[in-house]
Amino acid sequence: MEQLVTDNIQFMMKSHLELARILEAKRYVATQVSKLVLAIPDQPESFGSGEKAIALSLEVTQSIAVYLSSLGDLEQAMADTLELVIAELHVGEMQE
Numbered sequence: 001m002e003q004l005v006t007d008n009i010q011f012m013m014k015s016h017l018e019l020a021r022i023l024e025a026k027r028y029v030a031t032q033v034s035k036l037v038l039a040i041p042d043q044p045e046s047f048g049s050g051e052k053a054i055a056l057s058l059e060v061t062q063s064i065a066v067y068l069s070s071l072g073d074l075e076q077a078m079a080d081t082l083e084l085v086i087a088e089l090h091v092g093e094m095q096e
Helices: 002-039 050-095
Strands: none
Touching: 002 050
16 A cells, blocks of 8 residues: 555656646746847837737736746645645554
8 A cells, every 4th residue: 555655646746847847838938928028119109009019918918827827736736735645644654
């Protein structure tokens, strides 16, 4: 039984590591896109219309929001996993 728990913990650890790598890539993209916002001119005439500038700003904001939401999801998944692991460890201690 302990080997099964250990294998599950290792699997969860690897999946959390992969999630963290995905989030790192998303962070990089969100950071680079937000840097591009600084290059957007203050005058909307260079875009042809103010609507295009607003649309670009909205896309950047959404990208950052999705990244932050993903971080929250990863944190919740790790907390749920840790809760299960600790519960299993307590059950194992009681059986000994």
